[in-house]
Amino acid sequence: MESLLDFFNLIDGFLGSAAWFPYVLLGVGAFFTIYLKFPQIRFFKHAWLVVTGKLDKGDEPGDTTHFRALTTALSGTVGTGNISGVAFAIFLGGPAALFWMWATAFLGMTTKFVEVTLSHKYRVKTEDGTMAGGPMYYMDRRLNMKWLAVAFAIATVISSFGTGNLPQSNGIATSIESTFGFSPMLVGGVLAIILGLVILGGIQRIAAVTSKIVPLMAVVYIIGAFAVIFANVENIGPAFGAVISDAFTGSAAAGGFLGATLAYAFNRGVNRGLFSNEAGQGSAPIAHAAAKTKEPVSEGMVSILEPFIDTIIICTITGLVILSSGVWKEKHQNIFDRSDMMFIAGEYQESKNEDVQVLFKHLNKVDEDAITNFTGEIQVVNGVAVSDGFTLLNSRSFAEDVTYSVGSTEDPYTGRLLVEDGALVKQSIIVEGKSLVHSANLTAIAFTRGFFGEYGKYIVSIGLLLFAFSTAIAWSYYGDRAMTYLLGPRSVMPYRVIYCAGFFWAAISDTTLVWALSAVAIVVMTLPNLFGIMMLRKEMKESVNEYWEKVKK
Incomplete structure (x- = not known):
């Protein structure tokens, strides 16, 4: 597993985590924003009219309504990224990361408008009578690049696991176990069965389920979030101030947080923003292709609302909960994951500014040889290390009150522990202590700092369950449309069976490995789509102009 993790991280270093990727993603969004004269602002009101059905013209080709297509696409984007992803971005880059998530969403509104319009324009009716669309169809039917279409479809199938399946299942299982104590194996098994019952019904059942889950989960989550925000209302102004000011300077060390450079916060904010709203990834166009309309541009306008709802509203609410409560810079008691731990040579102290600066440079990749x-x-007696010459870091922070146990936290370890290249060799050792935390655990702690107290963490667990499960439902549809393109309708059922099996497996697998796979899968899917829509930029502008001519008439 560690070798596989290293492999995924190596690939991600050349792709999503590479310095060039955020500029490509934002650059395409910025280009279309200027090229189409800020459609995310000019067409925003019209988009709401379309999604409410006020502009419908009776029976039109398609499988579902504008609203259900929107909720299906939203269910694919509103998932662990809104709960875990925001927390992970702030954990890595500080308040500044939230600003770059906003920037990604604003420009992403245009990117999604373009990709959905073009994909809807070249959708097809399959052998079983349902609509199928997505970037692979415009790549094939318009660009005549069959090879690119096949590459995108394969990447979509991989991403259906790396984005919509594995991280969602893992996030649910981890949250339910920490909150309610249920076994991840039990949670994964039950939800895999329910998932199978939903997705076997195809787009009609998927759209019907997501159109009910999405509004419900939004209401539950927002109520819990505002209970924290109002309880810490005096910190909202400073939180917003930190987001804006740190966006152009980076975030200084605060509490247990060792600081983040501007470049690091920018990269992590854009990366997590893409994982949250998927603008440019090419996933949402697959859901929108099922909408009943003859006007591709009108469906493109509906998609403008997705990054707005997903990132600018929901992610901002999560970010304010975490920042206003102050938990993002506090250390909390937790069991350390192997992938978060790092034993470094020498004895460093958090109270010494020079030591903090050395670690700041290392963690932010300014000087990785620092x-x-x-x-x-390491000599351990009754669970406590008594030897020196090393410092333990966990979750990018100085670990405190560290104990070592074996079998369970109630059985302290005594003996010698071998460490090789910063990692413990003995796998059965449990390491526990105080450090920064991230992902869903950080959000859950933040939700306890409001009017609901400790009960707030249950809202996160329920919200994460609904968010993530609906994402898995939507992504199963994206994957089966890609399989339909690649191998025909007969390949859909075997894919769905494997998809449900993967959902169960991820519930009991390593969290970090799952996130590493998702990071690679997202970029592998995004790059061909960005290339394709840039190739069709002139056609996109012509389509928009033609649409408004029809509207005027």
Whole structure:
């Protein structure tokens, strides 16, 4: 597993985490924003009219309504990214990361408008009578690049697991276990069965379920979030101020948070923004292709609302909960994941500014050679390390009150522990202590700092369950449309069976490995789509102009 994790991280280093990727993603969005004269602003009101059905013209080709197509697409984007992803971005980049999530969403509104319009324009009716669309169809039918269409469809199938399936299942299982104590195996098994019952019904059942889940989950989550925001209302102004000011300077060290450079916060904010709203990834066009309309541009306008709702509204609410409560810079008792731990050579202290600066440079990749990993033996007596010459970091922070146990946290370890290149060799050792936390655990802690107290964490668990499960439902549809393109309708059923099996497997697998896979899958899917819509930029402008001519008439 560690070798596989290293492999995914290596690939991600050349793709999503590479310095060039955020500029490509934002650059395409910025280009179309200027090229189409800010459609996310000019067409915003019209988009709401379309989605409410006020402009419908009776029976038109398609499988579902504008609203249900929107909720299906939203269910694919509103998931763990809104709960775990925002927390993870702030954990890595501080308040500044939220600003770059906003920037990604604003420009992404235009990107999604373009990709949905073009994909809807070249959709087809399949052998079983349902509509199928997505970037692979405009790549094939318009660009005559069959090879690119096939590559995108394969990437979509991979992403259906790496984005919509594995991280969602893992996030649900982790949250339910920490909150209610249920076994991840039990949670994964039950939800895999329910998932199968839903997705076997195809787009009609998927759209019907998501049109009910999406509004419900939004209401539940927002109520819990505002209970925290209002309880910490005096911190809202400073939180917003930190987001704006840090966006152009980076975030300084605060509490247990060791700081983040502007470049690091920018990269992590854009990366998490894409994972949250998927603008440019080419996933949402697959859902919108099922909408009943003859006007591709009108469906494109509906999609403008997705990044707005997903990131600018829901992610901002999550961000304010985390920032106003102050939990993002506090250390909390937790069991350390192996992937978050790092033993470094030398004894560093958080109270010494020079030590903090050395670690700041290392963690933000300013000077990765600033420290060296520890290799050697650690002497432990009754669960506490008594030897020196090393410092333990966990979740990018100094670990405190660390204990070592074996089998369970109630059985302290005594003996020698071998560390090689910064990692513990003995796998059965449980390491526990105080450090920063991230992802869903950080959001859950933040939700306890409001009017609901400790009960707030249950809202996060329920919200994460609904958010993530609906995402898995939507992504199963994206994957089966890609399989339909690649191998025909007969390939859909085997895909769905494997999809449900993967959902169960992810519930009991390593969190970090799942997130590493998702990071690679997202970029592999995004790059061909961005290339394709840039190739059709002139056609996009012509389509918009033609649409408004029809509207005027």
